[in-house]
Structures are given as C-alpha cells and as structure tokens.
Amino acid sequence: GESVGLHLPTLSVQEGDNSIINCAYSNSASDYFIWYKQESGKGPQFIIDIRSNMDKRQGQRVTVLLNKTVKHLSLQIAATQPGDSAVYFCAEKEGYGGATNKLIFGTGTLLAVQP
Amino acid sequence: EAQVTQNPRYLITVTGKKLTVTCSQNMNHEYMSWYRQDPGLGLRQIYYSMNVEVTDKGDVPEGYKVSRKEKRNFPLILESPSPNQTSLYFCASSLRAANEKLFFGSGTQLSVL
Numbered sequence: 001g002e003s004v005g006l007h008l009p010t011l012s013v014q015e016g017d018n019s020i021i022n023c024a025y026s027n028s029a030s031d032y033f034i035w036y037k038q039e040s041g042k043g044p045q046f047i048i049d050i051r052s053n054m055d056k057r058q059g060q061r062v063t064v065l066l067n068k069t070v071k072h073l074s075l076q077i078a079a080t081q082p083g084d085s086a087v088y089f090c091a092e093k094e095g096y097g098g099a100t101n102k103l104i105f106g107t108g109t110l111l112a113v114q115p
Numbered sequence: 116e117a118q119v120t121q122n123p124r125y126l127i128t129v130t131g132k133k134l135t136v137t138c139s140q141n142m143n144h145e146y147m148s149w150y151r152q153d154p155g156l157g158l159r160q161i162y163y164s165m166n167v168e169v170t171d172k173g174d175v176p177e178g179y180k181v182s183r184k185e186k187r188n189f190p191l192i193l194e195s196p197s198p199n200q201t202s203l204y205f206c207a208s209s210l211r212a213a214n215e216k217l218f219f220g221s222g223t224q225l226s227v228l
Contacts, residue, residue, distance in 0.1 A: 008155075034216055034217075041221075041222075042221055042222070043119075043205055043207075043219035043220050043221045043222050044158070044205070044217075044219045045219070046216045046217070046218070049216055089157065089158075102148075102160060102163070102173070103217065105150075105157045105158040105159075106157055107155060107156065107157040108157065
C-alpha cells in the first residue's frame with residue numbers, strides 16, 4: 001500500500017487553491033461512477049458518486065462533473081488542505097445494470113498539497 | 116463503528132506455505148469482494164460474493180480461494196503462495212451489490228519470498 005503512489009501522475013497544488021483531478025473512463029455504457037481517496041497506508045475511502053443521468057453533483061468541498069460525450073469525469077476539491085493529500089481514483093460501473101455488474105477502477109492520481 | 120476489518124495488516128511468508136487473510140464486516144452487507152492493488156495497475160478484483168455460500172471469480176482469481184460460510188466473514192486463502200502474489204490486498208463490502216459504493220478494509224501487505 002505504501003508503494004501505491006509510485007508510477008502515478010501527480011498533481012501538486014498550494015494549500016488553499018482549488019484542485020481538479022481528471023479521469024477518462026472507457027465504457028460508454030457505464031452508468032455509475034465513484035471517486036475514492038486513498039491515503040498512504042489506508043484503504044480507499046468513498047468521496048462522492050454520480051449516476052449517468054446527472055452531469056454534476058456536489059458534496060462538502062467536492063464537486064464531481066461528468067461529461068458523457070467525451071467519457072470524462074473530474075473531481076474538484078475546493079480550498080485544498082494538507083489533509084487532502086492522497087491518491088484519488090475513479091471507478092465506473094460496467095454493464096447495463098443489475099446486481100452482478102462490477103466496478104472498474106482507474107489507476108489514480110497523486111494529489112500533493114504544498115503548505 | 117461500521118467497518119471492514121482485515122487481518123493481518125502485514126504478512127511475510129515463503130513460497131508454498133498456505134495462508135489465510137481474514138475479512139469481517141459489521142454492516143450486515145450482502146456483497147463482499149477481494150482486490151489486489153499493484154503499482155500502475157489499480158485495483159483488480161480477485162473474487163466476490165453476492166451472499167452466503169455464493170462466490171464467483173473476478174478478473175484475477177488464479178492461485179486464490181475464498182469461502183462465504185457466514186454473512187460477515189469472507190476469508191481469502193492462498194493454498195500455495197508464489198512471489199507474483201506479493202501485493203496489497205483489500206477486502207470490501209457493500210449493502211447489496213457490486214454497483215453500489217464499496218467500503219474497504221485497511222489492507223493487507225503480503226510479501227511472498
């Protein structure tokens with residue numbers, strides 16, 4: 001787990017700035033998407049999700065945008081804090097619905113917040 | 116506290132020595148799953164279980180076994196570990212299905228020498 005940050009694209013931001021983390025998904029039929037945060041030495045933690053019938057969803061300091069035309073997902077973090085430093089990855093649900101469909105995970109982006 | 120608990124947190128073993136990684140959830144979730152995480156590859160599903168006594172292969176099941184005798188427990192078994200199974204393993208659960216948000220354990224870092 002401590003090595004999961006290796007080989008990842010890195011986004012470096014200043015504390016207090018807004019962060020935008022991008023994710024390109026593969027399946028045009030995917031209808032559910034999730035963003036996870038993974039801090040060093042910990043398991044992935046749910047941040048926010050969005051269904052394909054929406055193009056924007058807001059949470060506390062986070063916003064997820066979905067552009068189905070170009071199969072692109074983004075996570076915006078407002079007023080980034082040092083505690084936001086982590087690996088962020090998106091997941092898409094493949095298939096057309098049903099209980100057996102599974103999540104496909106991206107490899108992630110390392111967010112490094114500079115004080 | 117609602118959580119997924121994995122044990123052990125770290126494990127070093129030798130090739131061929133059978134091991135079990137335990138996973139337990141206290142949320143009464145029906146769906147449970149095991150993943151491995153390797154640098155540059157993201158999370159890959161090993162096995163999953165839709166409910167008690169119902170298990171199925173994920174994307175990388177070779178060399179692994181699972182069982183689901185009780186709703187809360189979903190152990191991962193490596194009958195004869197090999198060095199290519201050195202990885203970070205996560206157990207996860209969700210209320211009903213794979214298409215809902217998953218709750219993850221803290222992970223098990225396994226090294227097979």
